[in-house]
Amino acid sequence: MNTPTPDDNDAMRDALQRDAARVPEPPFDATLHQAAMRRIRALADPAGRTSRFLLLPALATAAAVLAVAALVFLGRPHSSPKNEVAAELIPHPAAPRASLLAYRTAAGEGDEALLAVLDRDARDLLPASSPVFNTTLR
């Protein structure tokens, strides 16, 4: 195994790297990066590759437009039969508890039904105000 010997080039490289580390690095600029890459590729192959790089973004854009159009069409409210069926299946909320219509509906089923609803509401409408009933009757 050979031990590497330091030379002048190594000393120069280390000094450059230290200086470079002191220079603040600007944030990555994608536009600048792409422009630089395009210029490098154009210099390397000025004929065929330019047209290919222009065609790909055009195809991607067209595909995106088609996808957005499809999403907009499918997601449009009231346009889909599925949505209409769902709207029919979702029931409207019943008459509010203890309301005139709720009691009327119960009374339509007979006095017993009305009294049963009143009993239920009597239990539920106010929170517990006394601890004395925490235990059940025997």
Place this chain on the structure above:
Amino acid sequence: MKKTILILTLAAFAFAPVLRAEGTKYPPINPALLYWQAAAELPQLTEDQARDLSEMASGKLPFDAEKAGQLLTPKGSLRLAEKAANSTASCDWGLPLEDGPGTSLPHLAKIRQLAGLAIINAETLFAKGKVKEGVEWLMVAHRIARHAGAGDLLISFLVQNAIETNAVRAAARHCLSWDDGTRQAYAAALQTLPPLRTVQESFHGEQVLIDWVERRALPSAQSQHEIEELMQALTIEKPADKEAMIAQLAPGALPATLTEWRDLQSRLEAALGKPWAQGQPEIKALTDEAVHSPRYLIRNYIPTVTSVSENAFILATLHTMLQAALQHGSQLDEAAAGAYRDALEGEPLRLQKGENGTLTLLAARQHPVGKNLSLQLGK
């Protein structure tokens, strides 16, 4: 005698300013406010306890002193309920009737529970031999019934009648053991109570629904959102019903519907004020007219009043039966019972004697269909 009257008169004059001052300092409180305070102090009942309360108050479940003792603790709620029942101020529940079908009526469930507690308290006092105090608590229940009816809606009327029926049946269970003086005093006290709300008065209050629809369905207020809200408030869910309702809301159709609705409701109201024999065929015909109306709102939102009307006559008959029992006590016999007539067909009451010493007064016909209209006297 003259001297006694003179002394009493002078005493009344002497104390009048004091009483007036007391009345000014503590004016009578709207009973509804006191009932709500009583409701706030009601204990939270378990399902079993709530059923016991309801069934003991109606007499379906025999009185159980131990269960009653637990239901009646603490006493704060009862004290406030008694104060409310005896208040001389008019009872105003402050119902938000402008909300139409959504009008909130939470007081009805609570006042029914308070009335049940009043009756169970009376039963407890009777069981302890405290007849006078027990009678006073039955009178509290009678008064609560009248305050329950103060909403002037059919539902308020039904709750009023349910409470009053329980109070009448409770009095009937005990009145045979009362002395003549107590029975007569009870009969006299019943006469001094404010009258119960009639079915006709209560039905009149049902106009709130028509008024509400009229306000909400004005052509100027018919945005899609408002129509949807209207349907939700009326719990219209089926697509066919929605279509029918939308047709009703058309500017040309709505005024005609409202006019016809009001007219039919007025004719029903008039029929409800008639005696049973005369009013019942009219009520049935008008109800049929509503049920077969081509107008969706009329077909679905005129309340069915046939059974409500019968309920009123049944309670009137129970009052007559109690009156007979209070008048004659344990001396009531078939001949005496026959002198009283039911409020429906006007036929004489009958008397049945039970083996255990109970007496049962019966109307000649069944009301409602399939059920004897009867009042058991004694236990």
